[in-house]
Amino acid sequence: xxxxxRVLAIDDDASVRVLLESLxxxxxxxxxxxxxxxxxxxxxxxxPPDCVVLDVMMPGMDGYSVLAEIRSRQRGRHVPxxxxxxxxxxxxxxxxxxxxxxxxxxxxxxxxxxxxxxRHLCTHPAPEVAHTSA
Numbered sequence: 737x738x739x740x741x742r743v744l745a746i747d748d749d750a751s752v753r754v755l756l757e758s759l760x761x762x763x764x765x766x767x768x769x770x771x772x773x774x775x776x777x778x779x780x781x782x783x784p785p786d787c788v789v790l791d792v793m794m795p796g797m798d799g800y801s802v803l804a805e806i807r808s809r810q811r812g813r814h815v816p817x818x819x820x821x822x823x824x825x826x827x828x829x830x831x832x833x834x835x836x837x838x839x840x841x842x843x844x845x846x847x848x849x850x851x852x853x854x855r856h857l858c859t860h861p862a863p864e865v866a867h868t869s870a
Contacts, residue, residue, distance in 0.1 A: 741858035742766045742783075746776035746802060747791035747820070752843075756789055763851055765858075773797030777805055780812050786858045789850075792821035792828065803835045816857035820845060 743765045745756040753769045760767045768785065770776035772794055780788065788806065792799035799819055806812040818839040819832045832840045839853045 740764065740766050741787065742768065742785040743787045743789060743854060743858070744768045744770065744776060744779055744785040745789045746770045746773065746794075746799075747789075748772055748794040749791070752791065752820075759847060759851065760854065763855075765854070773799070773802040773805075776802060777812075780806060780815065781809065784811050784815050786815070787854055788815055788817045789854070790817055790819050792819055792832070793823060800831055800835055803832070803837060807836045818850070818853055818857065820850075 743760050745753055745760070745767060746769075747753050747756065748771055750771070753771065757767045757769055768779055770779055774797060776788070776790070779785075790799045790802055794802075799821070803817055803819070806815060806817060816838040817836070818841060819837045820841050820843055821828055822843040829840050838857055841850060841853070
């Protein structure tokens with residue numbers, strides 16, 4: 737019997753959430769979605785997924801703040817996080833890496849690359865070491 741990995745997609749854009757849910761479900765993942773950072777953090781606290789796909793630019797609590805909160809929590813500290821952003825520049829990438837992101841992809845992203853990263857992070861989680869912020 738194969739293991740079904742769970743992915744949590746946090747994005748304020750409903751069309752992106754539907755796309756992520758559809759793509760990942762077709763690949764055999766169980767997918768939960770959240771429309772904003774606080775809702776995603778509540779879901780993560782209740783039942784941590786195997787991987788989080790996180791948008792950077794969201795109103796209220798942006799993806800960097802969500803990432804910082806994930807990394808500060810005992811139940812989320814080791815969950816792999818893939819950040820998606822339309823603001824693909826060195827400053828944003830550096831901020832994500834400093835925050836402890838596992839993968840940083842620009843929107844529009846290549847579907848094959850996103851699926852490859854999710855598959856890798858779900859099946860080869862990072863060793864349990866604390867992520868640190870600068």
